């Protein structure tokens with residue numbers, strides 16, 4: 001088997017560091033279904049505080065945190081609006097429809113970037129029993145399938161200003177909100193306060209092995225806690241994994257800038273040899289390579305670099321996604337540049 005020299009498949013691949021494992025081993029724990037796990041409570045309070053919300057709820061996955069958020073806002077048969085490339089509509093396997101009876105409609109975007117007017121133009125309220133009513137708008141920041149795109153704060157503000165008079169709430173899929181915060185310097189709470197609920201992942205760029213947090217009002221989180229249990233995700237001595245999340249927030253947040261710099265360096269170096277990527281489009285830790293001019297599919301290119309020890313994800317017919325994280329260093333980045341050059345410059 002080929003030795004992996006750069007694993008750029010996803011930022012979920014990180015393994016807990018020795019220091020993180022130590023924090024996990026030392027964690028004070030209790031039964032969290034009885035709200036007796038001090039480490040889980042500390043994590044929930046910490047993340048809620050960072051995001052400018054009253055309360056948090058620790059969840060095993062980002063998908064669950066999103067789905068609990070969606071169901072808090074949308075009644076069965078009601079509608080959520082989202083970008084057509086949003087994780088909640090593309091990659092949560094129909095969960096909003098299956099679990100909550102939610103109807104989805106989507107707007108189109110370039111690279112997932114929010115244009116408030118496009119979302120607002122689709123909002124349908126006050127239509128009585130004749131049309132489906134919009135009960136939620138979802139924004140993803142950064143945008144995964146868009147290529148790590150950061151949502152402009154001004155557009156989020158414009159969306160909020162347009163929705164507030166209509167009484168339509170907003171949910172943020174902030175799986176990678178940490179990356180947006182580090183890249184822009186905009187405070188996490190400045191993003192967070194514009195939404196009714198926010199989900200964030202600890203298990204992506206921050207490097208925890210598992211875990212997400214949903215935040216919102218105290219009442220909303222109490223309701224989400226009931227639904228989490230109903231879905232079978234009430235956890236017991238979960239402080240062991242919450243400790244990894246706390247460690248990640250304390251020690252791995254600022255270093256996301258290193259991932260962003262390496263992703264940009266990769267794109268800049270590759271663009272010097274072959275025009276398959278625009279370095280200016282690399283805003284955070286994700287690079288999207290457009291293979292349409294190469295005569296080969298994303299799957300073929302991914303397989304070819306895979307033979308050189310670089311793992312990449314074919315995110316579409318002609319789009320290869322690469323994601324930088326804690327476990328890819330400068331040498332791995334150099335190896336990835338070399339592998340892509342060799343594959344793209346030879347046939």
Ligand SMILES: Cc1ncc(COP(=O)(O)O)c(C=O)c1O
Nearest residue numbers: 061062063064087140144173175
């Ligand atoms: C934007 C976004 N939201 C939500 C999720 C879901 O996270 P999880 O895999 O923990 O369910 C992901 C996972 O990749 C994601 O990229």
